[in-house]
Amino acid sequence: MLAFRNLWRCQNQISIISQNPVRLLLKNYHNKEPVPVSWEKPEIGWAKLNFDGSSKGRAGKASIGGVIRNHKAEFLMGYAESIGRANSTIAELTALRRGLELVLENGWSHVWLEGDAKTLVEIIVKRRQVRCAEVQKHVSHINSIIPELNSCIVSHIYREGNRTADKLAKMGHYLEKPQVWLNPPEEVLPLVLEDAEGKIFFRRR
Numbered sequence: 001m002l003a004f005r006n007l008w009r010c011q012n013q014i015s016i017i018s019q020n021p022v023r024l025l026l027k028n029y030h031n032k033e034p035v036p037v038s039w040e041k042p043e044i045g046w047a048k049l050n051f052d053g054s055s056k057g058r059a060g061k062a063s064i065g066g067v068i069r070n071h072k073a074e075f076l077m078g079y080a081e082s083i084g085r086a087n088s089t090i091a092e093l094t095a096l097r098r099g100l101e102l103v104l105e106n107g108w109s110h111v112w113l114e115g116d117a118k119t120l121v122e123i124i125v126k127r128r129q130v131r132c133a134e135v136q137k138h139v140s141h142i143n144s145i146i147p148e149l150n151s152c153i154v155s156h157i158y159r160e161g162n163r164t165a166d167k168l169a170k171m172g173h174y175l176e177k178p179q180v181w182l183n184p185p186e187e188v189l190p191l192v193l194e195d196a197e198g199k200i201f202f203r204r205r
Contacts, residue, residue, distance in 0.1 A: 034202035037160040039195035044071045046151075047108040049099045051115050052165040053091025054173065062086035063175070064095035065168025067188070068103065073196035077102060078188065080168045081178035092117045093138035095169060096124070100145045102180070109150040116162040125154050160201035164191045 042048040051066035065080040079102060083094055092115060103111050115121060122128060123139060124146075130136050146152050159166060167188045172179075184192045 032204070034204050035158070036200050037158045037203050038198055038200045039073075039157070039161045039164075041069075041073050042071050042112045043110075046071060046110040046112055047076060047103065048112040048114065049096075049103060050157075050162050050165040051092070051095040051099045051113070052162055052169040053086075053088060053093075053095045053117075054166075054169040055086060055088040055091045056173075060085060061173060062088075062091040062094075063169055063172025064091055064098060065165055065170070065172050066095055066099040066102075067164045067168060067184075067192070068099070068106075068108070069192075069195075073192075075184045075192055076182075077106065078164075078168055078181040078184060079179065080172035080175060082172050082175055088117070089120065089132075089135055090138065091169075092120045093135065093142065095165075096120075097138055097142050097145075100142060104145060104148060111149050111151070112153040112155065114155045114157050114162070116157055116159045116166070118156040121154055121156045158203055160203055164188050164195060167191055 039050070047068050047070055049066055049068050051064070053062065053064050055062040061082070062085065063080065063082045066078065067075065068077045070076055079098060081098070083091065086094070096113065096115060099113075113124075123130070124142055127139075127143065130139065171185070171187060
């Protein structure tokens, strides 16, 4: 029980230390009008990694997922897996870490990283210090991988624009072992096609 409480506390112990030169594209909408949200294609020559984590409860069963696509919105790779018990912070960081490992393994060097957890995006970009050792371990590993890329953009997107990664992360709960797809599984194919078509959702703040 103590371990689970510590995992929960990790989500609330973040303080800013310094800045990171990685480009940050945080989409801040301050008006009360509906905000159009859609998945955006990367530029030619770039790969885009959308990642997400799923956790049931403060420190319940967790899983991760992500998808990598090119400038044509073509599905290059997807992944998902169960990671045992973890809070949402650890799940999100694990999803990004695993995605970056696959990026390096496959030789993509110009990469756009995008997730729907704004605080975690800021942790990576601004190198925020965290008191939780497990969170810091993941952050350090992620920040050691990013410099190996020729170019990297890190951005936040609302959940409506991250549906494919979200679906894969939820699928991870039911997997007995880590899974990597070179073609979109049936469960996410409709979402991949809608993203490619530029389907727009309207979100109220």
